[in-house]
Amino acid sequence: MEVSQTMPGQPAGTAASQKTIDDAVYRKVTWRIIPFLMLCYIVAYLDRVNVGFAKLQMLADLQFSETVYGLGAGVFFLGYFLFEVPSNVMLHKIGARVWIARIMITWAIISGAFMFVTTPTQFYIMRFLLGIAEAGFFPGIILYLTYWYPSERRARMVCTFMAAIPVAGLIGGPLSGWIMETFAGWHGYAGWQWMFVLEAIPAALMGVAVLLYLDNSIRAAKWLTEDEKVILEQRIATEAQGKVSHPSIRAMFADPRIWVMALIYFCCVMGQYSLTFWLPSLIKAAGVTGVLNIGLFTAIPYSFAVASMILLGRSSDKYRERRWHMAIPLVVGAAAIVCSALAGAHNTGWAIFFLTIAAGGILAASPMFWSLPTAFLGGVSAAAGIAAINSVGNLAGFAAPYMIGSIKDLTQSTDIAIYLLAAILVIGAAIIMRVPAKLVNK
Incomplete structure (x- = not known):
């Protein structure tokens, strides 16, 4: 039996009235899941990058070099x-609720254990284990959003969710x-x-909350x-x-579009993690002193980035345009950094101003990226493809801090690394404009 798509008290039979109904339903979905997912990602990202603040004291306490830190961060x-x-394939098979909860609780335990690190080897091992624990969380959320939102609504939802980064x-x-x-x-x-221990507690609590709150699918949602x-x-x-579902994971890996997407994302992530791992150090180099003052100044670039991410996502969905909405922020971010x-x-004032513009451009490009592959990948191909693109792209999270740390040890300055980073961002923007508009402007 077919169920009517209209809701009580709403006019039916016109495109306008159906859009009003759809908007009301998606507004209900958004208020239910997006704030909760954002909160999960906030505590996830905090545990991933708080090593950037630990660096301000940890290197001196443990006698680590900049290269040791860069390698460990990466x-x-x-x-x-x-x-x-x-x-991500496991998440697709057993459901987001249990798998995301497992991820969060595991990484909370490992993140808190950083309190006991004393040697470079221990630092490397714990960072490696943290990466294993958190693997699948971000692409899992991106996949989860494709279960709820069609492409014409997804860019602003991904941008809103990823506003959790700034x-x-x-x-x-x-x-x-x-x-x-x-x-x-x-x-x-x-x-x-103490920072590692205290900032791990929210992740464990949110892991338990996921088990109690999150639904695996539309059909499982009792609140609808x-x-x-x-x-x-x-x-x-x-x-x-209209989406591609490859017959096998091997066939998905043979699709050249997957690797083009991975290369684009690699360029974006180089910028993203260069900022998140090194922003405290860059602000200190700009003349700000004291860890509390440095922490307060980092709020300025991140505040601007929140606004730029949300506004770009809304604009991209409104005009159904993806490439320029991603390429322009990358170029602006490259110039500003x-x-x-x-x-x-x-x-100091001008340095903080340009770091703010750089954060607004670079951090806004990453969520905009996910409107590209999710526009043409579906089914298991979406689960494996999103994870593959994210995993290859996130190798930049290894390359960026190691590159900056090594160059700083060699030259006693981050300037050369920043110029190289800017070039990578511009290359990423150029590759984006080579992607056919009809493939991604949906």
Whole structure:
């Protein structure tokens, strides 16, 4: 029996009235799942990048070089790379609720254990294990959003969800600085050690919350009416008809479009993690002193990035255009980060201004990217393809901090690394414009 798509009290029979109904249903879905997923990602990202703040004290306490730090920060992504595709395929098979909860609780335990790291080898091992634990979380959420939102609504949802990255920086910077100053020496442990422990607790709590709150699918959502479920399922089913579902994972890996997407994302992630791992150090180099003050200043670029991500996502969906909405922020971010290096410590105000513009451009490009592959991948191909693209792209999370750390040790400056990073961002923008518009502008 076919269930009517109209809702009580709503006019029927016109495109306008159906859009009003759809908007109401998607608004209900958005308020139910997006804030919760954002909160999960905030605590995830905080545990992933708080090593950038720990660096301000940890290197001196443990006698680590910049190269040791860069390698340790980046080795996270080797574990992430190896387990990304298997993790996302498991999520597709057993459901998001149990798998995402498992991921969050596991990484909380490992992140808290960083309190006891004393040698470079231990640092490398723990970062590698953290990458294994978290593998599948981000691509799993991207996949989960494809279960709920068709492509014409997805860009702003992904951008809103990924606004958790700058929000994590907005919250995490001042919080990390405050913990490291306030708890320094408490019970004989350094401030950076307490930071790892205290910032791991929210991840464990959110892991339990996922088990109680998240639904695996539209059909499993008890908070939706039958009419609402039918509307959502039909929108997803209609979109699925135009998507690629490869006959096997091997066939998916043989699709050259997957590797083009991975290369684009690699360029984006180079910029993203260069900022998140090194922003505290760049702000310190600009002339700001004191870990709390550095933490407060990091809130400025991240605040701007939140706004730019949300506005770009809305604009992209409104005009159904993806490529320019991604390429222009990358170029702007590249130019701004070069200007921040040129401003240097002799002009703190201008350096912070350009870092703010750079964050707004670079961090906005990453969520915009996911409107590209999700426009043409469906089924198991979406699960494996999203994970493969994310895992290859996130190798930049290994390359970026290691590159910057090595260059800084060799030259005693980050300027050359920043110029190289800017070139990579421009290359990424050029590749984006080579992607056929008809493939991704959906």
